[in-house]
Amino acid sequence: MESLNLLLNGFQLAATPGNLAAAAIGVLLGTLAGMLPGLGLSGTIALLIPISFGLDPLTALVLFAGIYFGAAYGGSTTSILLNVPGEGASVVTCIEGYPMARRGRGGAALSVAAIGSFVAGVLGLVSLVTLAGVVARAALAFGPQEYLCIAVLALVLLSGITGGSLVRSALMATIGIMIGTVGMDPLTATGRFTFQVDALYDGISFIAVIMGTYGLAEVLHTASGGTEVQRPPRIRLRDLYPTREEAGRAAPAILRGSFIGLLVGLIPGPSGTISSFLSYATEKRFSRGRSEFGNGAIEGVAGPESANNGADSSTLIPLLSLGIPFNSGAALLMTGFLIHGVTPGPNLISGHPDLFWGLVASMFIGNLMLLVINLPLVGVFASVLMTPTAYLMPIVSVFVLIGAYFIDTSFVDVGVVVLFGVVGYLLRGTGYHMAPLVIGVFLGPLIERSFAQSMVLLDGDLLKLFARPLSGTMLGLAIAFIILRIAYGVLVQRRAAATSVAGSQT
Amino acid sequence: MRDAALPRSNWTIQLVVAGALLAITAGYLFLAFGYSFGSWSNPRAGFLPRIAGVLGTGLALINLVSTLLRRPADCDLGEMPLRALGVAAVLAAYPVGLSFGGYLASTAIVTFLLVKLFGARTWLMPVVVAAATSGGTYLLFARVLELRIP
The missing domain is CATH 1.10.287 (Helix Hairpins)
Structure with missing residues (x-):
């Protein structure tokens, strides 16, 4: 009941004309940028961070909430209309969405995706309202040992399930931690790895790293000819209505997908991608139209899109209550918060209830606006996809660099963005994932501080971390996960070797 | 092997x-x-x-x-990685340009060079886009958001 009153108060704060305008602008810009092929949720937020400079904290947070949900929806549009997934989470949407578009049901696929995203988003926010306060209250009792073990578990899980090589993901996470150690040591105030550059004493800006690895790296990838833009089909308003049969088949898929997304969003890692794949597998097995899968089954759009958005919403629970982002999208959202002096974590809810509840209310509003504004305008949005990249990408680049300058009105940050843009382009192009690196940069200082404090408290005995129930459980889970992941890798290799031997014998 | x-x-x-x-x-x-x-x-x-x-x-x-x-994952650096590096070089020069040439001029020049690098064939449209980007971002950041531009 208390949460409900606080939420109503949040609605009063969020529903000012200025904040409503910010939510609408955020949703529109988020959708537009999210539709740019290849940019994805993280790239979109990185790109749009600069437009929040100069706004008051709540308005900026409202804007970011709109961008966050708008970008998630924008990605599905390119998947359905062009068969171009903006990011991993949209890959599944292509499988059924694009065949639907090819047989003239693209509008129905888009509207089902939007409705599914809305339902999952609202359910996710209800979970946030219900659980964030409870988790945050529990987190107030956490000591450095708990924070250390949560951060380590998050990094281990993220590295293990990001996809590709475990060694490469773990290497990226470790390099992220290394980058996080540049600057003043939190214990002794010793400058480290600064090479006598004054600007580096404050450390390498996490925001600049993110703008480089996600925003600029994508621009460079496009410059190299990595992303082709096609002409999308025309979508009229009347095309958006699903038939009665389509609606009847999509509704249970939306509910199943939402539930899967809500659960997976609470696990560190690329929850959007994992939940959408899980949802697709579920629908393919259990839905009424499973015989149509591969040829444009509406359940294959409704379920994964709901799961993806549900995961994006529920991942806000650990972000806002613990201050720990579980994936790169959440890390970017957190970046937006930090720029405006708002630090997510247990103290946000108790110390700044107006900001927290105003933000939650604005997320409800943002989700509603997404449905009301974006759906009728989808045809207009699709025309953006026809903008030549030769003009679009230079504007995006300039926007990112100017935004980097405004982080700390420093040219060093601009240089960091360019450097990490090139690094991100090269590493992504050669099979390394950026999410573990980015989360490593963010969690590095937290790990260093809590590790050092824990060692002082535990008199240097690492085994005592297992003596506390929560830290022991987290650490045990992390170790168990590493062992299982290695065992799985060995098993896959042996199977591949056995198959190869059998193949050569026949 | x-x-x-x-x-x-x-x-x-x-x-x-x-x-x-x-x-x-x-x-x-x-x-x-x-x-x-x-x-x-x-x-x-x-x-x-x-x-x-x-x-x-x-x-x-x-x-x-x-x-x-072992067999590594295939590379996906695009068909024109040198063009990407050219874009990066222009962007790296941007802060230097800002220090010496001021915001409006250097932003316009950098945008123009990028548009050409991205493959625009004509001259008029890149000039228009460069001028519009420079002026538009100046208006947004310096006038609307009242930020101190370089």
Whole structure:
């Protein structure tokens, strides 16, 4: 009941004309940028961070909430209309969405995706309202040992399930931690790895790293000819209505997908991608139209899109209550918060209830606006996809660099963005994932501080971390996960070797 | 053994990147030894850097060996990686231009160069886009958001 009153108060704060305008602008810009092929949720937020400079904290947070949900929806549009997934989470949407578009049901696929995203988003926010306060209250009792073990578990899980090589993901996470150690040591105030550059004493800006690895790296990838833009089909308003049969088949898929997304969003890692794949597998097995899968089954759009958005919403629970982002999208959202002096974590809810509840209310509003504004305008949005990249990408680049300058009105940050843009382009192009690196940069200082404090408290005995129930459980889970992941890798290799031997014998 | 189906240039790029990562982590570890570790019960400035350095160097070494011995993931640097690096070079020069040429002029020049690098064939449209980007972002940041532009 208390949460409900606080939420109503949040609605009063969020529903000012200025904040409503910010939510609408955020949703529109988020959708537009999210539709740019290849940019994805993280790239979109990185790109749009600069437009929040100069706004008051709540308005900026409202804007970011709109961008966050708008970008998630924008990605599905390119998947359905062009068969171009903006990011991993949209890959599944292509499988059924694009065949639907090819047989003239693209509008129905888009509207089902939007409705599914809305339902999952609202359910996710209800979970946030219900659980964030409870988790945050529990987190107030956490000591450095708990924070250390949560951060380590998050990094281990993220590295293990990001996809590709475990060694490469773990290497990226470790390099992220290394980058996080540049600057003043939190214990002794010793400058480290600064090479006598004054600007580096404050450390390498996490925001600049993110703008480089996600925003600029994508621009460079496009410059190299990595992303082709096609002409999308025309979508009229009347095309958006699903038939009665389509609606009847999509509704249970939306509910199943939402539930899967809500659960997976609470696990560190690329929850959007994992939940959408899980949802697709579920629908393919259990839905009424499973015989149509591969040829444009509406359940294959409704379920994964709901799961993806549900995961994006529920991942806000650990972000806002613990201050720990579980994936790169959440890390970017957190970046937006930090720029405006708002630090997510247990103290946000108790110390700044107006900001927290105003933000939650604005997320409800943002989700509603997404449905009301974006759906009728989808045809207009699709025309953006026809903008030549030769003009679009230079504007995006300039926007990112100017935004980097405004982080700390420093040219060093601009240089960091360019450097990490090139690094991100090269590493992504050669099979390394950026999410573990980015989360490593963010969690590095937290790990260093809590590790050092824990060692002082535990008199240097690492085994005592297992003596506390929560830290022991987290650490045990992390170790168990590493062992299982290695065992799985060995098993896959042996199977591949056995198959190869059998193949050569026949 | 290296997979024969993998183009040599891709494998070379994979090796160069893996080697560079090893060099970076090893260099970091070398520098980390310049800071005091303290002890496990009394950590100092070099505590985490040394642990991360050892872990990172070990992982980078395994990665390099694995790239040498096993089939690595294929490269996706696009068909024109040099164009991407050209774009990066123009962007790297942008802060220098801002220091000497001011916001409006350097933003317009950089945007124009980028538009041409991205493959625009005409001259008029790139000039218009460059001028509009420079003026538009100036209006947004300096006038609407009242931020101090470089």
